[in-house]
Amino acid sequence: MTADQLAQRSETPERRIKWSYMDHWRSNGPAGPVDQWHSHRTMSSFLKQIKAVGFDAIDTFDFRLWQMYGDYGGPAKYQEMVQDHGLERIVNIFHAADYDLRNYAPHVPETHENILEDFRVTMGHWSSVELDNIIVMPATLYYDMEPVTEDKLKISAELWNKVGEITAGYGVKLTCHHEFFCGIQSEPDIEVFYSYTDPRYVSLFIDTAQHCIASVDPVALYRRHAHRVSGFHFKDTRNVAAGDDHRHRPDSEIMAPTTGKWFYEMGTPHGLVDFEAMMTAVRDNDYRGWISVEHDKANKDGGDYAESTAIARWYAVNVLEKIYR
């Protein structure tokens, strides 16, 4: 390390929080909107933008695996490209499973072996990169699980304990992300679920907007479970789900009758998430590690991913990092 670098390091104390950006993205190409996986060029442009605005790393979906193999030569090679753009690495992957009562449903014991096999295979695929978390939605869609009983919660918990043991073998935490439209989303059900899971194998991933939409206070939830929280999606919402918003086929995020656009970037006017309280709680619990920013469907209603992402970073720098960094 040169003298200059040493001097710079002494000016900048070690940060306790680093920021990662979760995969969703759209930009306008000559043939309409495309995501960053469209081509090497669009991926490079995406990574440059994420780096430019001050993110340290990215999260992605594990279903991108085959594109990574096809276009980049696999996760390790893709991660090299990420690093070539000045970002550290891939921090988390989101395992977006296609839940199906016949063969892939956490509350249906007969499907468990299939799910366990899926994770054995998946973890093998990703073993070439160092990940912190594999994030799952721990239940099927709400309408496929209801009525949500303690028994079903317990069966699901038992599954995830076993999955967590598999992922731990690869040094990766299994962590649960509770969408407002999944079977485990209400406060009582979340509490029962965690009472049956083993903290060694199952962590909690706080998505600020999803919990708010489901009428769960994400700050209180975090404070209660801080010891087993392994990450965050910081995003905002302006609406709480009403009536049967959470049980619309095929996908409540898109089909809910009350709300066309659920998600907004941090700092949006009329946002329901109290990010300052959230960051204060993160500080109080001496959390160290990654916070992920997620913008899901940011381009709806005239929105723009690039702009939302820059504004979220503005909010992190000007509001949140003043509380804890």
Next chain:
Amino acid sequence: MRDTLRWAYALNQWNIRMDVFVRHEDQRRALKTLSALGFGHIELAAGTGRWDNLGRPEVIEINHGSPEGFLAFLRSCSVNGVSSMFWDPGQPVEEEGWAFRSTRNRDDHAAIVESAKPFVDFLAAIGAEQLVARPVGSAWMQPPLGRDDIAAIGEVWNSVGKVAAAAGVGLALHYDCLSAVHTADELRRLLDATDPELVGLALDTAELTIGGIDPVAFYEERHERVTHVHLKDTRYADTGEEYRMPGAETTMLRGGAGRRIERWFFELGTEGGLVDVKAFVAALRRHGYPGWVVVESDHGGNPAELAMLNSWYLQQELSVART
């Protein structure tokens, strides 16, 4: 940006049609975007009417009460101030009765100097450094420049420069690729016709390149006159004298005719970019350039996306620290 050079960003690409970028919340989003990318200062552009509400001092005042109120608006988004403002006295505006004025016409000079005053006063009041002006209109709209024309153009800019200097504001003439001052020689003559104490050059890397002038070489030659910089890239030079086509603003710069190039200006680091950005910035550093370097994405595409790509280039390719 933490650097020995001072970096700012132009807001022009956000204001691309007459009825956009009007609401304060839209402007705040742009300001926050630039702040998050490390830009603490912005360049404004003059405009006209109630929808161009960052384009004229009196309209800014209706919006924000006073110059201080406007600065408070910027600071609420962590943007510290304004580096400069672009102004074209040949662009007819509602507030001047859509008068069509030309700097080569001595009869227009008094009115041009008068119309500069509100901008100069406003820039002084907000602590901005440069009035960046288009020295002369498009080539296709006028006969070729004679020697006396350049002398006349120089006179009016010396007068504007005097007014600006009295208020503590610099005046920088901005070369563009459609301008009647087109060749390197014409540009030299224009500089020679103006007082170096009062009038500087705003060097726009892409505009010079399109116009067939090497920005690095020209900067090396006349660096003592360069008081303002617009940094952007282009993939094309105007090798077919398209700037002479009638309606070149559309026929050339929007690809309506000629080679049908629909977009000329690109972000720093673009594939096939003709500007040697690294060499140019190295030259600025070598000469201890003291002014603002304003990054622009005008006539580009999505403004936030382009600002992010430009910031990336500064950080990764030019080793400028974002914060």
Next chain:
Amino acid sequence: MAWTKWSYMDHWVTETPQGPQPPSFNRAYMDRYIKQLSALGFKGFDTFFFYLPMIEGMYGSVKAFEHFLQDNGFEKITGIFSAYPYATKYTAPHVPETHDRIVADCMATVRAVEGLSVENFIVMPSTTYFQVEPVTDEKIKIMADLWNRVGQMTLEHGMRTTCHFEFWGAIRTREQLDLFFRYTDPRYVYFFCDTAQHTIAGVDPLQMFRDYRDRCTGFHFKDTHTVDEHEAYRTPPDPELMAPNVTRWFYEMGTEGGLVDFPALMREIVTSGYDGWLTVEHDKAELGGGSYAEATCVAKWYIDNVLAEAQAEAEAQLEAGR
């Protein structure tokens, strides 16, 4: 028989390599735009005065552009919209000293379309409300005097001067509208009914049409979701885009929450015997992710299905009454 005289008022925005721009971006974009309107069956084209020089630049002349329209199934350019929305020391309809200049400007616009058969010279009769207030009878009279002059001039060139009232203009309430029409000469000054603008201002456009049927020369068929109940019309410098709580005022026909009763208006139009142009206008349709192309298609669907039915009902009733 279906109403054929539908025209389209030009506010279109389309994607270009330089971002979303009006089709005047270049000739190729303009051609594509006209083809899109043609595909929907529009027969008339309305535009703004400030586009005329660009049209001349792209097509050689306004006449040549009209030929292009005709090659694409249009009948002609039907209306030219002229306006002074922002008062300056040079142009402000409520300031008599500026009238000569305004008349001269209007004359220049009229000359630009000389030799065509444009029917309507559409004007905003005032600037923004906040620049005129307090709005007095005297100021309304001054504005009326101006448009009487302009109206007489345009009529000599075959065009009717017809007044289009903004919700944020100085002539906006029913009382102000009535006063303005009392002060203007029915031979020279006509009424142009913008359904959304009147609705936002709390004025019933249907009743306006009933009461000024004899002076009505056209319509902007567009919708709104909001009546201005909080004096947004006074917002400086611009209420149309900067009203504190309303980011979008205008919508195409047929949206949920629309306040204008278009079928009732269509029945009234048929019953009244009006046989002029009906114009679709989409102002700032892109706000909130909207698309001009889609809004125009949806509006035309509404015309072909909902309004066609209302027209048929009214015609059947007329027939039965004979």
